[in-house]
Amino acid sequence: MATQAIAQTLGIELIELKKAACCGSGTFKEESQLLEDTVNARNIALAEQLKLPLLTHCSTCQGVIGHVDDRLKAAKADDPAYFDQVNGLLQEQKCSPYQGSTEVKHILWALVGDYGxxxxxxxxxxxxxxxxxxxxxxxxxxxxxxxxxxxxxxxxxxxxxxxxxxxxxxxxxxxxxxxxxxxxxxxxxxxxxxxxxxxxxxxxxxxxxxxxxxxxxxxxxxxxxxxxxxxxxxxxxxxxxxxxxxxxxxxxxxxxxxxxxxxxxxxxxxxxxxxxx
CATH class of the missing domain: 3.40.50.11810 (Rossmann fold)
Known part of the structure; x- marks a missing residue:
């Protein structure tokens, strides 16, 4: 409620990603790092399709999804086999591939860094x-x-x-x-x-x-x-x-x-x- 209210007042347009999944809150990786990376690569790819940054208003979501974004951007250059493995799993589910073309940003950073x-x-x-x-x-x-x-x-x-x-x-x-x-x-x-x-x-x-x-x-x-x-x-x-x-x-x-x-x-x-x- 509050996030939507301040965004409207400040003139920030929010596009809800209704197909997004839970980030896993740090627990997915206890089962499998690949699981955490694939689920959140899909979340990021949904924002990439819109050519928008992925805004979070949860520190845990920011930490988990932001860390995945960092890791996969590094893998794209240094570990292409793993990068392709993640995107291969997304392709099996008919999901758009992760490209590493956007950023994951908490609303605090958006307010302080972007809005000013x-x-x-x-x-x-x-x-x-x-x-x-x-x-x-x-x-x-x-x-x-x-x-x-x-x-x-x-x-x-x-x-x-x-x-x-x-x-x-x-x-x-x-x-x-x-x-x-x-x-x-x-x-x-x-x-x-x-x-x-x-x-x-x-x-x-x-x-x-x-x-x-x-x-x-x-x-x-x-x-x-x-x-x-x-x-x-x-x-x-x-x-x-x-x-x-x-x-x-x-x-x-x-x-x-x-x-x-x-x-x-x-x-x-x-x-x-x-x-x-």
Whole structure:
């Protein structure tokens, strides 16, 4: 909801790839690297058919699909037999071949690198003055690809720069580039919840009003599972978690109901009151 809303406001046209498949969330490669590469080569090829970049709004999708794109572009030059094997499997399924002719780009990079912070600032209708936002980059967005043209993987700043452009105050804390615990949740649930608790406690100790993440899976572990995290840690947390497009949408003057903010497990009313809603 929020991604579509901000795209419409900013004049970004989104073409939904209705035939796309799940990226596998990093689990396909546990069975087979070839499986992960082939499924996501198909996803990328769908965008290539339209001669468009493949936009993601999930850090995990960006990490997985972006890594596949890097790997197959390298294979095209250095390991043509593997490159042809992937395309041979696509051909068997009557899918278009992967060419390596486009790019995979998270919406954060599109906003910061393509649209530009200056242009975004000009579109702000409601400055987020006084709102203390803690960025949570998570794992995949920073680490999966060989290069990040719009950020530093060790010491990132793109989200904090975006917060400042929206009028918010960036909060720096130790857990902002660490794991939320989601990858552990299916087989080490207690450890996953404690890991999420550490991230939340770090942000709270830094006096953040909210955590903002570019990853829906991080959002899932930090927001919808926060009551379970509280039980695992024995601490009351109650920290709102926003998906990045939701924060951008608030600054663009989009109503909270159109951004899905009433659907969160951790209520966002106090945060909205602070912004004058």
């Amino acid at each position: 912070l200056e242009m975004i600032t000009q579109q702000v209708k409601r400055k987020l003055s006084g709102l203390r936002c803690a960025a949570f980059y998570g794992c995949y967005l920073l680490r999966a690809q060989s290069s990040l043209p719009f950020d530093n993987p060790v010491n990132p700043s793109s989200m904090e720069n975006l917060f400042a452009a929206l009028g918010a105050t960036p909060v720096y804390y130790s857990g902002r580039t660490q794991c939320c615990g989601w990858p552990l949740s299916s087989y080490a649930t207690e450890a996953s919840f404690k890991m999420a608790g550490n991230r939340l406690e770090d942000a709270i100790a830094s006096q953040a009003d909210c955590i903002v993440t570019p990853c829906p899976l991080c959002h899932l572990n930090l927001d919808s599972r926060q009551p379970e995290v509280e039980k695992a840690t024995g601490k009351t947390l109650g920290l709102p978690i926003l998906h990045l497009p939701q924060l951008v949408g608030l600054a663009l003057g989009i109503e909270p109901s159109k951004l899905g903010l009433e659907r969160h497990v951790v209520k966002t009313q106090a945060l909205l009151r602070k912004l004058g809603f």
